[in-house]
Amino acid sequence: MTWSEQSIARALATQFFNRKYLCVVPNCNWTGYECDLLAITENLRIIDVEIKISRSDLKADAKKDKWWRREHIGYWPTVTELRHHPRLDKLVEQRVYRRPRYKSTPKDWPSKVWKHYYALPKEIWTPELLDALPNQNSGILLLDQDSTCRAWEGIRVTCLRRATPNRDAKPISPAAAVDIARLASLRMWDAYRRLDAKEAA
Template structure:
């Protein structure tokens, strides 16, 4: 059944309904609350954040490691460069930053990649954004979509729980998105009628 039409939405829905449906307060799709886009952002019952990146191709998975969410940049000063020009030279200053590779995205307690099992190979572990990231593999069976943990995520012990007010804000965002989805569905049905 490897020809199942995998999309970010089908994977996100399966995770929300099968993996995060009992132990989590809220699951928000395409959320930038942490400062970087998470395909799914889940809030645990003890107010910790789980960031899930959904990938439907190997190239998309490999490209994730280059995202800014994996790098902390600190201003290190300016670099002066001379630019030779005919008859005279010019100089300019360019900001220089030190870069530190992060193990977890900012504020995140656990980070996962979720992707179809059919595209996974264990050699891809080396391509992930972090060795602390977990991997969730999805497959289609007679019982429906199934989620298997290929590697559990390592928790970020320094990630602080979010405040109750922040959890309410995320729940409000999820609720507003649900109502907007209903409005879009109604509009599509009106056009089809």
């Protein structure tokens, strides 16, 4: 089977989240950072799922801004840029600036997120990949194809590790939930429009 973000997201929405959570896909930026699949629970908490279809993609995730807190700690020494002035035949000051300094510390969860999961094909998973994850709070969902599975498209979702909940993550407001649902609705109608255009071609 050729895996894609869309096929994995559909399987998660219809199986792992049991059709009871509102799911928005693809690439929702509501939390301030991109989520491959954002789910809202019945008590208005956010679940962020990163979908990976390669080991290199999974290993690169730890470098994303969503996993780092940047704190301004001052400035680097002042830098003066000089350039040669042809008419005066000497160096003249062109620019003086100071670059800000930041301290980066790792986050245990992305902003606003109650639970975080990685979802990827079972065939690419190895235990060594645990060391590549940003932290040990993220859950791990593995997907494989099984013709005997009654689930959607014969895809089985297995939870290798449950996500640790972020106790500090506050529920979102009902108005925010409606805003996210509106986004999901608009994307659904846009998908229908693209389908109609494809069928008409």
